[in-house]
Amino acid sequence: MLRNTLDKKTLQGLQRKISEGLLPQWVVTDPDIYQLEVEKVFSCTWQFLAHESELKEAGSYVTRWIVNDPVLLVRTNSGELKAFLNSCTHRGVHLCTADFGKKKTFTCPYHGWSFNLEGELIGIVAGDKVYGEEMDKSEWGLRPIPRLESYRGMIFANLDRNAMPLEEYLGGMKWYFDILLGRSDGGMEVRGIPQRWVATANWKAVQENFAADPYHVQTTHRSTVEMGISPSDPLYASYGHAIVLEHGHGINVATSKTGRSIYPFQATPELMWPMFERNLSPEQYDLLSRTTVFVGGVFPNLSFVSPVHGTEGHLHNYLNFRVWRPLGPDKVEVWCWFMIDKAAPEDYKEAAYRGYIGSFGSSGTLEMDDTENWSRIVQASKGIMSRDKELNYNNVANYLMGSGKFEPDENFPGPGTAYPTTYVDFISRGLHEYWFELISKDLLDAGEEAK
Ligand code: FES
Ligand SMILES: [Fe+2]
Incomplete structure (x- = not known):
C-alpha cells in the first residue's frame, strides 16, 4: 500500500535519507511536498x-x-x-x-x-x-x-515581512555577485526581454542542474565534444572549485586543468580588463582572470551561468540569469535573462547575444539537451516504485559524489566551503538540507529529528 499522507514518520525518513546524501524520488512529483514548498519555501525566501x-x-x-x-x-x-x-x-x-x-x-x-x-x-x-x-x-x-x-542591480522581493535582509540571505554569494555584476564600469544591463517557456521538470532538479551539476556536461552536452567545441577529456568540466554557500546557495568556478583559463577574463575584450582591476579586489580580479565559466544558484529558484562561447577569434562571454517559476510539482515556467557588461563594445554585445540565443535561449542547443533530461526525471518518478514514501523499493537518487574523497581547499580566496573539483555533490546536499529545514519547520517537534 502506498502511504499518501505526509506524516511525521515520512518526514523523518526523508530527513534521514538527506543526511546520508540520498534523495527519495517521490519528492520531485509529490503534490503534498509541492504544497509545502509553496507555503514554506516560496513564501519566505527572496x-x-x-x-x-x-x-x-x-x-x-x-x-x-x-x-x-x-x-x-x-x-x-x-x-x-x-x-x-x-x-x-x-x-x-x-x-x-x-x-x-x-x-x-x-x-x-x-x-x-x-x-x-x-x-x-x-x-x-x-x-x-x-x-x-x-x-x-x-x-x-x-x-x-x-x-x-x-x-548590485538585482531586485528581489519577499512575501515575508519578517524575512532576514536580502544581503544577509545572499551571504557569501555577494562576493561572487560582485565579480559577475560589478566587474565593469556601469555594471551589467539586460538586453532584450526575458524569454519564457514552460518545461516539464521539477524546480529543484533544474536549480541543481545549474547550482551544482557540472558533472552532466560531458554526457548531456556530448554533441559539443563531437563538434570539437569542448574537449574530450571526461574530466574537463571538473577543473575548478565547487563552493557551498549558506541558505542552499552554491557556485561552480570552472577553470582548466592548469588551474587557469585558456581564455583570460572569459574572452572579454582586452580594453575592459583595466576596469575589472579597478572594480574588483585583487582576489576577485585574480579569480576572474583564471575562470572560464561561473555557474551557480541562489536558493530556491534563481540560477545563473556566465560562460565562454563561440569559435576561436569570435569568443564571447555573457551572463544568463533564470528563474524557475514552479507551476506544479512537474512543471516550471522558465524566465531567462541575457545580461552583458554595459561598457562592452556594441558589436561584441550583439555577437554575444546571438551566441546566447543559439545556446541557452529557448531554442538553444544546450537548453534542449538539458530540458530533455529534466522531463525524463519527472516522467520516471510518478510510478508505484517512485511514489513509495516508505522506501520499500529504495528508490532514492544518489548524491554521494565526492563524499570521503575530497576535503575543502583552505586556500581558495572566496567565501564558502570550496572543494577542489566541481565533480562533487556537496552543493546539492546543502540545498537539500536547507530545503528540508524550511519545509519541515513546525512539522517536526524539537528534539524529535531522526537520528
Ligand atoms: S475595477 Fe478592478 S475589479 Fe472592478
Ligand atoms: Fe546543461
Whole structure:
C-alpha cells in the first residue's frame, strides 16, 4: 500500500535519507511536498524579480510572478522602485497583463478603477455618485509586496515581512555577485526581454542542474565534444572549485586543468580588463582572470551561468540569469535573462547575444539537451516504485559524489566551503538540507529529528 499522507514518520525518513546524501524520488512529483514548498519555501525566501536596467525611467514597469502571486514592479516619479500585488483592489482582477512598458496610471479593465505609480487609487468610475462620502480612497491602494531589496542591480522581493535582509540571505554569494555584476564600469544591463517557456521538470532538479551539476556536461552536452567545441577529456568540466554557500546557495568556478583559463577574463575584450582591476579586489580580479565559466544558484529558484562561447577569434562571454517559476510539482515556467557588461563594445554585445540565443535561449542547443533530461526525471518518478514514501523499493537518487574523497581547499580566496573539483555533490546536499529545514519547520517537534 502506498502511504499518501505526509506524516511525521515520512518526514523523518526523508530527513534521514538527506543526511546520508540520498534523495527519495517521490519528492520531485509529490503534490503534498509541492504544497509545502509553496507555503514554506516560496513564501519566505527572496525571489528575483528583475534587473534595474529593465526599469530605466519613471513609469517603467515589468510584471512578474512569485509562484502564483502576480507582481507589478514600477519605477515611480521619484525614481524609487515599488512592487505591488498585480491585482485590482476592487474585485481582484489581474490588473496589468503586459510584460513590460511605461505608464503613468494603471486602469483596471473590469470597472475602470485606476492607480498611479505609487499604487494609490486615484480614479473610481462614477465615484462620488455611487460610493458614499466615507469611502476613503487611501485604503484601497494596491497592496505592496512586503519587502523589496536590491543587490548590485538585482531586485528581489519577499512575501515575508519578517524575512532576514536580502544581503544577509545572499551571504557569501555577494562576493561572487560582485565579480559577475560589478566587474565593469556601469555594471551589467539586460538586453532584450526575458524569454519564457514552460518545461516539464521539477524546480529543484533544474536549480541543481545549474547550482551544482557540472558533472552532466560531458554526457548531456556530448554533441559539443563531437563538434570539437569542448574537449574530450571526461574530466574537463571538473577543473575548478565547487563552493557551498549558506541558505542552499552554491557556485561552480570552472577553470582548466592548469588551474587557469585558456581564455583570460572569459574572452572579454582586452580594453575592459583595466576596469575589472579597478572594480574588483585583487582576489576577485585574480579569480576572474583564471575562470572560464561561473555557474551557480541562489536558493530556491534563481540560477545563473556566465560562460565562454563561440569559435576561436569570435569568443564571447555573457551572463544568463533564470528563474524557475514552479507551476506544479512537474512543471516550471522558465524566465531567462541575457545580461552583458554595459561598457562592452556594441558589436561584441550583439555577437554575444546571438551566441546566447543559439545556446541557452529557448531554442538553444544546450537548453534542449538539458530540458530533455529534466522531463525524463519527472516522467520516471510518478510510478508505484517512485511514489513509495516508505522506501520499500529504495528508490532514492544518489548524491554521494565526492563524499570521503575530497576535503575543502583552505586556500581558495572566496567565501564558502570550496572543494577542489566541481565533480562533487556537496552543493546539492546543502540545498537539500536547507530545503528540508524550511519545509519541515513546525512539522517536526524539537528534539524529535531522526537520528
Ligand atoms: S475589479 Fe478592478 S475595477 Fe472592478
Ligand atoms: Fe546543461
